[in-house]
Amino acid sequence: MRCVRGTSGRAVPALIAAAAVFTALTSPADARRRSHHGGGGGYNPPYAAMVVDVKSGRVLHAVNEDALRHPASITKVMTLYLLFEQIEKGRMSLDTPLEISANAARQPPSKLGLRPGSTITAEEAIKALVTKSANDVACAIGENIAGSEGAFAEMMTRKAQALGMSRTHYANASGLPDSDQITTARDLTLLARAIQDRFPRYYRYFQTRSFAFRGRVIGNHNRLLGRVEGVDGIKTGYTRDSGFNLMTSARLEDRHIVAIVLGGKSGASRDAIMQRLVQANLPRAYAGARSTPPVVEVAERARPAVVAEKPVATRTMVASADDDAIETTASTGRGGQPLDISPMRQTTTPAGTKWRTGTGGAVPGNAQAYAPSPENGFPAPPPGAKYAARLPSVEPGEARAPAPRSETPAPAQKPVTVTPWVIQLGAMDDEGKAKSMLSEARQRSGGALAKAAPFTERVSHGGTTLFRARFSGFSEAEAAQDACRALKRSGFTCFATRS
Numbered sequence: 001m002r003c004v005r006g007t008s009g010r011a012v013p014a015l016i017a018a019a020a021v022f023t024a025l026t027s028p029a030d031a032r033r034r035s036h037h038g039g040g041g042g043y044n045p046p047y048a049a050m051v052v053d054v055k056s057g058r059v060l061h062a063v064n065e066d067a068l069r070h071p072a073s074i075t076k077v078m079t080l081y082l083l084f085e086q087i088e089k090g091r092m093s094l095d096t097p098l099e100i101s102a103n104a105a106r107q108p109p110s111k112l113g114l115r116p117g118s119t120i121t122a123e124e125a126i127k128a129l130v131t132k133s134a135n136d137v138a139c140a141i142g143e144n145i146a147g148s149e150g151a152f153a154e155m156m157t158r159k160a161q162a163l164g165m166s167r168t169h170y171a172n173a174s175g176l177p178d179s180d181q182i183t184t185a186r187d188l189t190l191l192a193r194a195i196q197d198r199f200p201r202y203y204r205y206f207q208t209r210s211f212a213f214r215g216r217v218i219g220n221h222n223r224l225l226g227r228v229e230g231v232d233g234i235k236t237g238y239t240r241d242s243g244f245n246l247m248t249s250a251r252l253e254d255r256h257i258v259a260i261v262l263g264g265k266s267g268a269s270r271d272a273i274m275q276r277l278v279q280a281n282l283p284r285a286y287a288g289a290r291s292t293p294p295v296v297e298v299a300e301r302a303r304p305a306v307v308a309e310k311p312v313a314t315r316t317m318v319a320s321a322d323d324d325a326i327e328t329t330a331s332t333g334r335g336g337q338p339l340d341i342s343p344m345r346q347t348t349t350p351a352g353t354k355w356r357t358g359t360g361g362a363v364p365g366n367a368q369a370y371a372p373s374p375e376n377g378f379p380a381p382p383p384g385a386k387y388a389a390r391l392p393s394v395e396p397g398e399a400r401a402p403a404p405r406s407e408t409p410a411p412a413q414k415p416v417t418v419t420p421w422v423i424q425l426g427a428m429d430d431e432g433k434a435k436s437m438l439s440e441a442r443q444r445s446g447g448a449l450a451k452a453a454p455f456t457e458r459v460s461h462g463g464t465t466l467f468r469a470r471f472s473g474f475s476e477a478e479a480a481q482d483a484c485r486a487l488k489r490s491g492f493t494c495f496a497t498r499s
Contacts, residue, residue, distance in 0.1 A: 045243025206233030
């Protein structure tokens with residue numbers, strides 16, 4: 001990454017500077033996704049940005065803030081969030097040794113190059129992620145906390161959802177290329193605030209300019225530290241598909257902002273954009289007492305059982321380094337996939353419901369996010385309601401007669417046509433529970449699911465069988481997300497996923 005030097009220190013009125021940012025930047029169309037590994041063309045990553053006043057919660061600047069983007073190594077902020085949590089809870093300490101597995105050791109650059117079987121302390125690991133953005137260390141953190149990087153990615157996604165990062169999904173701990181690793185500028189502003197609110201003691205590590213590690217002095221990729229007034233962290237990122245990303249926090253004279261830039265065309269241009277955003281918006285931030293509450297997690301509730309699948313075969317990835325260590329690499333190797341969002345397999349038809357054939361069409365870009373499911377997979381019933389209220393209702397005065405016996409078996413129902421996008425409510429250990437969840441969701445969602453087709457999907461792992469509760473019938477990501485939002489207003493948790 002090359003930094004911009006010699007920029008003018010003259011004061012610029014906030015409105016003029018903000019206008020300069022808008023006119024200086026060119027933003028691509030707000031596409032939901034862009035093709036991966038496209039050959040030969042010019043480099044033009046999608047741009048997005050957002051600036052938020054931490055004390056007031058006011059949005060000071062926003063461009064494509066809700067468009068799906070790849071976080072690249074900004075992913076490691078969530079990896080560190082979960083490591084800080086382990087330390088805070090006493091499950092680890094800064095001196096805890098983290099073992100480097102063969103899988104962690106073979107991660108592509110940027111990396112420390114640690115050998116399998118060696119160890120690194122938790123504090124060294126923190127500094128390695130903040131400065132070097134070491135992929136081998138990020139993988140090792142995930143494996144030491146969760147047992148596998150796949151299981152850790154699932155933890156990351158759940159934590160993101162708990163923090164309100166509703167459009168974020170993690171597939172690995174490092175941010176190496178993966179089409180399922182997605183977020184938005186808005187979601188990342190939440191993470192930038194949350195890690196400071198929750199871990200002020202450990203946030204100081206993001207101010208590390210360099211650290212000495214076994215005879216080497218490793219510098220920080222974040223070139224704005226010490227160069228732009230007020231900037232106190234936090235993380236850079238780059239892959240070919242993401243472009244050059246930067247998450248920044250800045251404080252000055254009782255003002256505090258967080259800012260996100262995604263899709264810079266180079267490290268230098270990204271830094272220049274961020275510098276202008278900080279200089280234009282930090283003076284506009286509120287200098288009084290903080291009026292917004294800290295970003296905290298929603299109360300964790302019991303969720304349907306979710307397990308991680310076994311690691312899948314490695315697949316070729318490109319441009320997996322970070323900033324000034326950019327190089328092309330192959331075989332990044334993905335860990336286990338979260339079971340709840342892996343590709344479709346067997347489907348079964350819920351009794352008593354009719355299948356509707358959804359529209360087909362080109363599969364839009366990948367957009368997956370995990371939402372914590374309520375206790376036992378069901379939303380909490382209204383106050384005073386009985387559990388039996390989950391059964392289909394009967395109109396007043398209508399007698400409920402037993403179903404007549406049929407001498408001939410009912411005709412088999414046609415399997416569902418799985419559309420490019422589906423929404424999932426949960427994964428239950430009993431198919432009846434999954435069907436009941438689907439039935440109640442349809443009843444309580446109004447017309448949002450009128451054209452959707454409910455189905456369950458049986459998945460097995462290590463002797464455990466789960467049944468996903470899903471609705472098909474969505475050809476576009478936006479339609480699935482709209483239906484999911486309607487379900488959430490009715491008290492359900494859900495997420496949209498590509499089939």
